[in-house]
Amino acid sequence: MKKIGFIGIGKLGLDCAEVMAEKHEVRGYDIYSRTSDSVKICDIDELVNESEWIFIAVPTPHADGYDGSIPSSHMEPRDFGHDAVIDAINKVNTHARDSKKVVLISTVLPGTTRKHFVPLLDPKHQFLYNPYLIAMGSVKWDMVNPEMIMIGTEDGDWNGVAGELRDLYDTVMQNDPRYEIGTWDECEAIKIFYNTFISAKIGLVNMVQDFAMRIGNINVDVVTTALARSTMRIMGPKYMTAGMGDAGACHPRDNIALRWLAKEYNIGYDLFDTVMHAREIQARNLAQFLIGHARQHALGIVIHGKAYKPDVPYCIGSYSTLVGHYVKEAGFEVRYLDPLADDPTDVIAELSHPAIILWAHDRKITYEYTGDQLETQPYCAIPQGSIIVDPWRKLGDMTGLTVVHYGNTRAK
Numbered sequence: 001m002k003k004i005g006f007i008g009i010g011k012l013g014l015d016c017a018e019v020m021a022e023k024h025e026v027r028g029y030d031i032y033s034r035t036s037d038s039v040k041i042c043d044i045d046e047l048v049n050e051s052e053w054i055f056i057a058v059p060t061p062h063a064d065g066y067d068g069s070i071p072s073s074h075m076e077p078r079d080f081g082h083d084a085v086i087d088a089i090n091k092v093n094t095h096a097r098d099s100k101k102v103v104l105i106s107t108v109l110p111g112t113t114r115k116h117f118v119p120l121l122d123p124k125h126q127f128l129y130n131p132y133l134i135a136m137g138s139v140k141w142d143m144v145n146p147e148m149i150m151i152g153t154e155d156g157d158w159n160g161v162a163g164e165l166r167d168l169y170d171t172v173m174q175n176d177p178r179y180e181i182g183t184w185d186e187c188e189a190i191k192i193f194y195n196t197f198i199s200a201k202i203g204l205v206n207m208v209q210d211f212a213m214r215i216g217n218i219n220v221d222v223v224t225t226a227l228a229r230s231t232m233r234i235m236g237p238k239y240m241t242a243g244m245g246d247a248g249a250c251h252p253r254d255n256i257a258l259r260w261l262a263k264e265y266n267i268g269y270d271l272f273d274t275v276m277h278a279r280e281i282q283a284r285n286l287a288q289f290l291i292g293h294a295r296q297h298a299l300g301i302v303i304h305g306k307a308y309k310p311d312v313p314y315c316i317g318s319y320s321t322l323v324g325h326y327v328k329e330a331g332f333e334v335r336y337l338d339p340l341a342d343d344p345t346d347v348i349a350e351l352s353h354p355a356i357i358l359w360a361h362d363r364k365i366t367y368e369y370t371g372d373q374l375e376t377q378p379y380c381a382i383p384q385g386s387i388i389v390d391p392w393r394k395l396g397d398m399t400g401l402t403v404v405h406y407g408n409t410r411a412k
């Protein structure tokens with residue numbers, strides 16, 4: 001039996017504390033008066049000093065008018081409030097007479113913990129970020145049947161205290177949960193992007209509903225059910241590896257045509273514009289990353305793969321040429337390596353000098369769903385001293401070459 005304290009026993013914290021109290025000795029502290037049959041409500045000094053584990057479940061509120069119950073999309077974006085978390089950390093520092101295992105549950109944006117909270121905590125304590133995927137109305141069930149348990153540590157590795165937290169959860173869980181270990185920042189990101197993936201999904205299906213209402217002869221359920229049954233590409237892990245952008249003969253032009261349809265039927269918003277705009281800025285960001293390396297090392301820029309995907313000649317709708325467009329727009333030259341490309345513009349067959357090489361094609365990722373597992377092989381000999389920028393983060397070390405994994409900013 002462990003000695004556990006919860007600072008902040010509101011809608012989330014109290015139910016979670018009571019679940020823990022079925023197996024452990026649990027205390028709760030709140031700035032407002034609370035009652036519980038199983039959690040001992042006490043003052044902060046007792047809570048801190050009688051607990052080995054201290055869970056912080058205080059609010060990280062949005063500003064007034066930002067809860068989404070009235071129009072807010074036009075308002076200036078704002079971060080969550082951090083005052084209650086800072087107050088809880090200060091109280092642990094002030095009262096603790098020995099080292100504590102401090103676990104922050106409250107939802108915060110990626111980067112917050114490292115920037116705003118950890119520097120405040122007395123270094124004698126150990127700190128984990130451990131957000132919950134819990135919904136109102138089913139807090140206790142969700143607590144012991146989570147889809148996953150995220151445990152954030154400073155470097156993203158299992159360390160002693162992270163393992164101890166897993167052991168602690170194993171004493172109360174009912175569903176043998178999946179554990180995801182990451183940096184503090186990665187767990188902040190998993191939690192908040194989990195929620196926003198849901199928002200995006202609902203936004204998309206309700207958009208189909210709007211089209212059904214305007215166009216006629218469409219039952220939204222027929223459309224969304226067919227999409228929901230599409231487990232090959234839509235409902236599953238496919239397209240969950242960040243890398244090059246959406247491309248090809250169909251997708252970009254479909255989105256562009258749907259922009260027209262949204263206008264034609266006066267839908268009132270244009271998600272396709274947002275998607276296409278994001279795709280372009282993502283390509284420009286990647287181009288700027290290549291340019292940064294090109295400047296730093298005085299090397300030219302080469303894109304390995306011009307067709308919109310490996311093994312085909314089609315350059316129509318290619319994301320490689322979109323990235324190349326932004327490289328050129330910034331005043332740099334770009335060359336492509338692709339023996340199959342049906343558009344020979346700027347395509348070269350060999351490399352005579354080292355270069356900054358964007359590894360645009362990854363045939364394993366593109367064709368894995370067909371059972372084909374072969375990696376993309378270099379389209380020509382790669383000169384020593386080249387820097388390969390791999391947006392898929394799959395290439396390992398290569399003798400005489402530097403491989404940069406675009407999208408991984410973890411400390412080495």
Ligand SMILES: NC(=O)c1ccc[n+]([C@@H]2O[C@H](COP(=O)([O-])OP(=O)(O)OC[C@H]3O[C@@H](n4cnc5c(N)ncnc54)[C@H](O)[C@@H]3O)[C@@H](O)[C@H]2O)c1
Pocket residue numbers: 007008009010011012013029030031032057058059060083084085087088105106107108132133134135136
């Ligand atoms: N409610 C949910 O379903 C849910 C789910 C996942 C994550 N979260 C996150 O958990 C956190 C808490 O959410 P909640 O819904 O329980 O909020 P809440 O407002 O219901 O509860 C927070 C509790 O903390 C107390 N408190 C405020 N400041 C304090 C302080 N300085 N010291 C001690 N206690 C203090 C409040 O009195 C309140 O009882 C938030 O960050 C929220 O985003 C909530």
